[in-house]
């Protein structure tokens with residue numbers, strides 16, 4: 001797949017340089033869920049509109065992606081969309097219920113239900129609206145910062161498709177792993193195939209980096225992770241990279257396995273340039289365990305944004321000292337919450353830029 005678009009020249013490449021472990025003037029920073037409900041302009045724009053309708057409107061996705069960039073000097077943008085557009089593309093109904101979150105009226109119950117899924121998904125037909133949103137946003141960004149595309153990882157999507165929504169135990173989905181391992185692998189493989197095509201489509205549309213969210217790694221133990229998550233995460237990176245290499249493209253990939261510390265060594269050898277970290281890992285030990293093989297992204301506790309600005313600045317300084325300023329992308333250890341103060345998000349971004357510049361001068 002060749003990129004047929006002529007996009008504006010990139011003016012701030014610190015994020016892409018850090019992905020590749022190259023030196024930068026300052027440490028780049030962005031926040032997971034930076035396009036979200038903590039912004040009054042986001043709430044106003046989304047008011048009264050169905051969530052997935054919004055996802056299907058390229059103009060709306062573009063506007064929501066750009067909103068945080070107008071307020072804060074983030075070093076990357078992430079396209080506004082959701083990981084659950086993939087189950088939809090495979091034929092499942094998913095609704096966003098106010099106060100409850102994503103809901104599948106008819107989740108998968110038994111292995112026979114796999115027959116209800118589309119066996120072969122035409123991503124251009126089913127997810128072309130995401131590609132259009134990416135192309136439009138890349139143009140509208142005007143080269144200010146790179147645009148990140150993303151997907152949910154197979155296990156995380158499988159968990160939603162079986163649970164029918166969010167869950168604390170994921171016991172219905174884990175029941176499949178223990179009771180129906182073959183059917184589980186079949187579903188994970190189906191998801192992997194769609195995800196690879198989906199990510200390649202995002203790159204062809206203009207995405208300059210890709211993040212894979214394994215948000216539900218934490219409910220797996222090391223053994224289940226090795227069998228049901230890691231092989232698919234590796235497959236995705238290898239297949240996407242092989243295809244991109246053929247067309248001479250180099251797009252860094254980030255893997256974020258939330259609460260998956262037990263897999264850190266393996267994740268650092270899974271063909272991803274960057275490993276994302278939640279806040280439960282100490283920066284220095286993450287560096288040691290990944291042995292300088294990858295760049296790292298994260299990992300301030302999102303709740304630290306409830307602290308006064310001076311305290312945020314101290315926490316950021318410590319975090320930067322722990323990770324070092326090279327091969328590092330500052331972020332939170334998970335997404336921003338709706339009740340967070342945009343001013344403190346601004347203080348976080350500023351602290352990263354200021355402290356990292358000072359550390360680089362030392």
Ligand SMILES: Cc1c2[nH]c(c1CCC(=O)O)Cc1[nH]c(c(CCC(=O)O)c1C)Cc1[nH]c(c(CCC(=O)O)c1C)Cc1[nH]c(c(CCC(=O)O)c1C)C2
Pocket residue numbers: 031032033034035036037046051078079080081082083084096101102150165166167213215258335
């Ligand atoms: C802003 C938003 C999104 N999704 C949801 C919301 C809130 C609902 C609203 O605005 O009405 C519902 C929405 N979508 C989802 C949830 C979580 C539900 C649950 O498990 O309880 C909610 C509330 C599912 C989802 N969706 C996503 C993940 C992976 C990241 C993570 O671990 O949080 C997951 C798990 C990815 C996602 N989702 C979104 C982005 C946009 C880009 C950005 O980060 O700014 C991204 C990257 C956008």
